[in-house]
Amino acid sequence: MAVSSLNSTHEAVHARYEAVDSLYRETRDLRLLGFVLFLISDVVLFTMFIFAYLYLRNSVPNWPPINKDGVQLPRFDVAFACVNSCILFGSGATMHFAMESWKHLKKAEFNLWMIATIVLGIMFLGGQAYEYSHVPITWAGSTLGGSFFTLTGLHGFHVFVGVIYLITLYIQANNGTYTGSKYFGLTAGTLYWHFVDVIWVALFYLFYLM
Amino acid sequence: MAVAVAHAGAVDNRDHIHPEPESFIAKYIFSIDAKVIGVQYMVAGLLFFIISGLLAEVVRTQLLTPQGAIVSNDTYNAVYSLHGSGMVWMTIIPLVTGGFGNYVMPLQIGARDVAFPWLNLVAFWMFPVAGVILFSSFLIGAPDAGWTEYPPISIQGPPGTSLWCVAIFLIGISSTLTGINFLVTILKMRAPGMTFTRMPLFVWAQLATAMLNMVATTALAGALLALFLERQFNVPFYDPGRGGSPLLWQHMFWFYSHPAVYIMILPAFGFISEIIPTFSRKPIFGYKMIAFSSIAIALLGFTVWAHHMFTSGMAPWMQLPFMILTMIIAVPTGIKIFGWTATLWGGKIEFHPAMLFSLGFIVVFTLGGVTGIFLSSVPVDLHWHGTYAVVAHIHYVLFGGSIFGIFAAVYYWWPKITGRMMSNKLGAVHFWMTFISFNATFLPMHWLGLMGMPRRVAQYSDTAPYLLNSFTLVNQFVSISSFVLAASTLVLLYNMASSLIAGKKAPPNPWNARTLEWQISSPPPYYNFKKIPAVLKNPYEFSEPLPYLGLDPSDKDDVHPDPTHHTPVGAHA
Numbered sequence: 001m002a003v004s005s006l007n008s009t010h011e012a013v014h015a016r017y018e019a020v021d022s023l024y025r026e027t028r029d030l031r032l033l034g035f036v037l038f039l040i041s042d043v044v045l046f047t048m049f050i051f052a053y054l055y056l057r058n059s060v061p062n063w064p065p066i067n068k069d070g071v072q073l074p075r076f077d078v079a080f081a082c083v084n085s086c087i088l089f090g091s092g093a094t095m096h097f098a099m100e101s102w103k104h105l106k107k108a109e110f111n112l113w114m115i116a117t118i119v120l121g122i123m124f125l126g127g128q129a130y131e132y133s134h135v136p137i138t139w140a141g142s143t144l145g146g147s148f149f150t151l152t153g154l155h156g157f158h159v160f161v162g163v164i165y166l167i168t169l170y171i172q173a174n175n176g177t178y179t180g181s182k183y184f185g186l187t188a189g190t191l192y193w194h195f196v197d198v199i200w201v202a203l204f205y206l207f208y209l210m
Numbered sequence: 211m212a213v214a215v216a217h218a219g220a221v222d223n224r225d226h227i228h229p230e231p232e233s234f235i236a237k238y239i240f241s242i243d244a245k246v247i248g249v250q251y252m253v254a255g256l257l258f259f260i261i262s263g264l265l266a267e268v269v270r271t272q273l274l275t276p277q278g279a280i281v282s283n284d285t286y287n288a289v290y291s292l293h294g295s296g297m298v299w300m301t302i303i304p305l306v307t308g309g310f311g312n313y314v315m316p317l318q319i320g321a322r323d324v325a326f327p328w329l330n331l332v333a334f335w336m337f338p339v340a341g342v343i344l345f346s347s348f349l350i351g352a353p354d355a356g357w358t359e360y361p362p363i364s365i366q367g368p369p370g371t372s373l374w375c376v377a378i379f380l381i382g383i384s385s386t387l388t389g390i391n392f393l394v395t396i397l398k399m400r401a402p403g404m405t406f407t408r409m410p411l412f413v414w415a416q417l418a419t420a421m422l423n424m425v426a427t428t429a430l431a432g433a434l435l436a437l438f439l440e441r442q443f444n445v446p447f448y449d450p451g452r453g454g455s456p457l458l459w460q461h462m463f464w465f466y467s468h469p470a471v472y473i474m475i476l477p478a479f480g481f482i483s484e485i486i487p488t489f490s491r492k493p494i495f496g497y498k499m500i501a502f503s504s505i506a507i508a509l510l511g512f513t514v515w516a517h518h519m520f521t522s523g524m525a526p527w528m529q530l531p532f533m534i535l536t537m538i539i540a541v542p543t544g545i546k547i548f549g550w551t552a553t554l555w556g557g558k559i560e561f562h563p564a565m566l567f568s569l570g571f572i573v574v575f576t577l578g579g580v581t582g583i584f585l586s587s588v589p590v591d592l593h594w595h596g597t598y599a600v601v602a603h604i605h606y607v608l609f610g611g612s613i614f615g616i617f618a619a620v621y622y623w624w625p626k627i628t629g630r631m632m633s634n635k636l637g638a639v640h641f642w643m644t645f646i647s648f649n650a651t652f653l654p655m656h657w658l659g660l661m662g663m664p665r666r667v668a669q670y671s672d673t674a675p676y677l678l679n680s681f682t683l684v685n686q687f688v689s690i691s692s693f694v695l696a697a698s699t700l701v702l703l704y705n706m707a708s709s710l711i712a713g714k715k716a717p718p719n720p721w722n723a724r725t726l727e728w729q730i731s732s733p734p735p736y737y738n739f740k741k742i743p744a745v746l747k748n749p750y751e752f753s754e755p756l757p758y759l760g761l762d763p764s765d766k767d768d769v770h771p772d773p774t775h776h777t778p779v780g781a782h783a
Contacts, residue, residue, distance in 0.1 A: 026398075030325045034325060034390055034391070037390045037393055037424055038390055040424070040425070041390065041425065041427075041428045044426075044432075045431055045432050047432075048431075048433060052436060055455065055458050055461070056454065056458065139445055142446065142453060143447070143453040143454060146446045146454075
């Protein structure tokens, strides 16, 4: 019984998704493909800096390297990064729930999950700022610092843009921009937020675990 | 079910239509019509072509005498750096993708516009801004490390090098956005019935180019961002004194810039693939092989970048695979050359200027391809690297390839774009002048290189091992030929101007071509197609009489003519 009601809910969501005029359907198709292609090209940007990091890392015998004053650089604090990562991954989950709530027409829940996502996103940025001010390395001081601050900074910039994006979506959703059928903006926001999450998985491994 | 019907049949006429603007600014300056944007790219590209070409003439004037007559060594370095950057990023790439891509591609697939017209507008305006930033670097000390800007010289270079980074970064973002836009357009907006194997070959070329633009150009953005950060904030990436690696730049730069040569040449292949069958009155030979070889070139293009780095001191084990992969790229390229040649075979050839430039393209591009094979071979490259032989090679493929292709495309699509005919006689004069002076300019550069003349030098010694034992005489011959080459462009400009002022009105289809853009008026109406055509055949059936039977001739407005001829990815009517 539970399963069939679940299926029927999913069918209802699907039916609503399909119940749009042809113009909306066609532009939604185009925008979805365009947005995914944009994310792919963004992945390439991160990949280049990850390549640079690995290249520079492999060009010295020991890692972490010594800085320009000959001081051996320490490893990063994994424990703190773990907590901060969990905050970001948690925001990915809340974003997923927000999207699902919207699809199932549960607007109050949607608002709660969205606010949770935005707050977690800001907390992650705060954690990032705290870490930046406490790590014993500098941007210009070593190749480790150069890669670390550039890559995590690029990612942090993406999170920052994402938070602004989510706040915009929250306002739009409450202004009636989106309906139970027409919500491409929310889909794009969800895709973007998950993309930011996935990039962080790679960065977390590369800087803290590897 | 109702939804399915709506998707397949009763399509309304609102999609991708925006109202025709009334004001001058909305119509010609900030237009969202792909045709206007295409022309904007062409005008801006022509301007930057002239500027970059004049910089090349400064280089050639300097080399008239061994001592270097007219500019200081530092200025000389800046001049050839901006000549290369200007030609690659501000001329060829915007012309072949943004220019002809925007104008011709939506027409050829039977669409009313590209998928994202506003994004198109934004992408266009980044281009002139980037161009102005690039050339304004002369004001504060222009970049002087060549168009490749290798560190550590580029790190220590003048302040304008940072402007160079910003300009190329901007034009890179513009290319990426255009690539995304074109990919979505080609994949999603083809007219009903236009399956992949009924797409014109120019569209295939744009598809492959858009893939490259989308993926490779962001890689360049990363490399440039790192260089910019290193220059402005001392972030160590490339400086070997601080743990960085100059080789890292070369890897990142060429990972983009090798695919970039295919961004520049694949659309030119597309021009040639349209023009040769039209003026041979024969279906193109090996349509599928030519189409798929574009994709093969695009994919292989990502695997060959380190062939620019054989002498850089990178790991020796990388040399052999990169050499072999580079040689393999000659296979799909050769397929195209053979396809075009076989199309000519037994054709009823008309020597229209577009056709002359296409035939010239086949000749000089093949020569450039042959020296490419030589350069890809490690032992030869060790000898040729950094000499004028490389300069000769790149100009044979970029000028003889991309620019010849652009000239051919100008003569071919000019009547469609402007609604006026050009003079064929002046076109022929332009071609022969260009073809002869081109070869006189760049062919001797091979020997200059083989005799040991390095590229990027402002002064040289006179004594050469052969060719009258004089570098000076050969350089003077090359320089004088290059002045003729520059002058030949004036013939084109005069032809354009006189056509715009007093040219004969162009009929819709002056060449009896079969692709969709020729089935509507010249210039096309604002919405391109009042009724989206249904495509029943491939675009090279010259035995079919006009009006072309490959199009559905029914005339009912805004009714989907043949709902069964849907493309797999969903068509827009």
